Amino acid sequence: MARSYVKEARRRVGPxxxxxxxxxxxxxxAHPDAGIALRFRSPLELLVSVMLSAQxxxxxxxxxxxxxFEKYRKPEDxxxxxxxxxxxxxxxxxxxxxxxxxxxxxxxxLIEDYDGQVPTDFAALxxxxxxxxxxxxxxxxxxxxxxxxxxxxxxxxxSQRLGFTKHEDPVHIERDLMRLVPRADWGRFxxxxxxxxxxxxxxxxxxxxxxxxxxxxxxxxxx
Ligand code: SF4
Numbered sequence: 001m002a003r004s005y006v007k008e009a010r011r012r013v014g015p016x017x018x019x020x021x022x023x024x025x026x027x028x029x030a031h032p033d034a035g036i037a038l039r040f041r042s043p044l045e046l047l048v049s050v051m052l053s054a055q056x057x058x059x060x061x062x063x064x065x066x067x068x069f070e071k072y073r074k075p076e077d078x079x080x081x082x083x084x085x086x087x088x089x090x091x092x093x094x095x096x097x098x099x100x101x102x103x104x105x106x107x108x109x110l111i112e113d114y115d116g117q118v119p120t121d122f123a124a125l126x127x128x129x130x131x132x133x134x135x136x137x138x139x140x141x142x143x144x145x146x147x148x149x150x151x152x153x154x155x156x157x158x159s160q161r162l163g164f165t166k167h168e169d170p171v172h173i174e175r176d177l178m179r180l181v182p183r184a185d186w187g188r189f190x191x192x193x194x195x196x197x198x199x200x201x202x203x204x205x206x207x208x209x210x211x212x213x214x215x216x217x218x219x220x221x222x223x
Contacts, residue, residue, distance in 0.1 A: 009218035016164055016180060019216045023162065024185050026212045027192040034188070034195040036142055038062065043118035043143060044110075045069050050138045051102060051130060052093045064092050075107040075116050102130020122147040134170070146186040149177045154197030155190050161201065161219040 013019060028034075037058035038049040045065070053061045068089055072078050078086060087100045106128040110116055119125055120143065125136040137150045149155070151170040155177075159165045165176040181189050200207050208214055208221040 006218070009223060010163060012223060013163070013216050013218050016162075019162075020164075020180050021182065023213060023216055024181070024189065024192065026216075027196055028188065030212045031192060031195040031199070034191040036138070036191065039065065041069070043139070044075065046142055047106070047118050047128075047131075047135075047139055048072075048103065050135045051106070052090060052099060054095065054099070054135075056094050061093055064090060075110045078103055078107040079111075099130070105129030106131065120145065133174075141187040141190075144187075149174050149181060149186050150190040151177070152190070152194065153203075154194040154201075157203055158193045158197050158201055161206070161217065162213070163218045 038046070038053060039062045040046040040049050048068070049061055049065055052064065071089065083100060083104070086103065087096050090096050090099055090103070093099060109128055110118065113127075114124070118139070120140075122136055122140055125131055125139060126133065133148065134150060134152070137146065137148045140147045141150065151159075151174045156168075156170065156173055159173055159177060164180055165173045167173050167176060177189070178186070196213075197203075200211050206219075206221065208217075211217070211220070214220040214222050
């Protein structure tokens with residue numbers, strides 16, 4: 001019974017390859033302001049903000065970095081203070097010990113291997129201590145050359161509901177999305193998913209009656 005319902009829902013909305021572009025276009029029209037919520041003025045500030053955003057909200061990170069970036073302006077500044085001082089300065093973002101370790105390791109490598117600059121190369125970003133694929137994806141994307149698709153909790157939930165993936169883990173979900181989403185949209189796609197997820201397609205109570213995707217979504221409650 002459940003299986004035939006899913007099949008019927010998929011038949012109703014059509015194949016994902018035919019839906020992906022209209023879905024992106026409708027979401028872009030519905031959320032013209034969708035973009036990164038972190039505040040930064042340089043590649044270094046972008047990198048630090050994204051590293052600090054793990055396990056906390058962007059609002060929280062912005063609150064911390066407003067003061068942090070006045071004090072720490074270049075990689076050397078993060079190494080010039082005692083570890084405990086940097087820990088205190090980023091304490092409010094949580095996991096401050098691990099984040100301090102990652103920040104200091106990253107700054108050290110930036111100075112030694114990259115002339116104090118944040119590299120543009122994706123593989124080079126991934127070499128930085130504490131920089132995993134998601135962070136490297138966000139940084140590359142915000143610098144205008146996305147190398148993959150950022151997968152967070154909203155992107156995962158919406159991609160599953162919209163029938164773009166059957167997977168649970170971010171690596172497989174990203175692979176499915178990279179095959180489906182046009183390359184030119186890799187940068188804005190996660191922002192659209194995230195903003196739609198926050199405003200409309202809530203984890204517990206999706207507002208299908210207010211959603212611009214009901215006729216394209218196999219999980220719509222209105223079907
Ligand atoms: S129709 Fe409902 S489940 Fe589908 S994307 Fe919209 S809010 Fe989410």
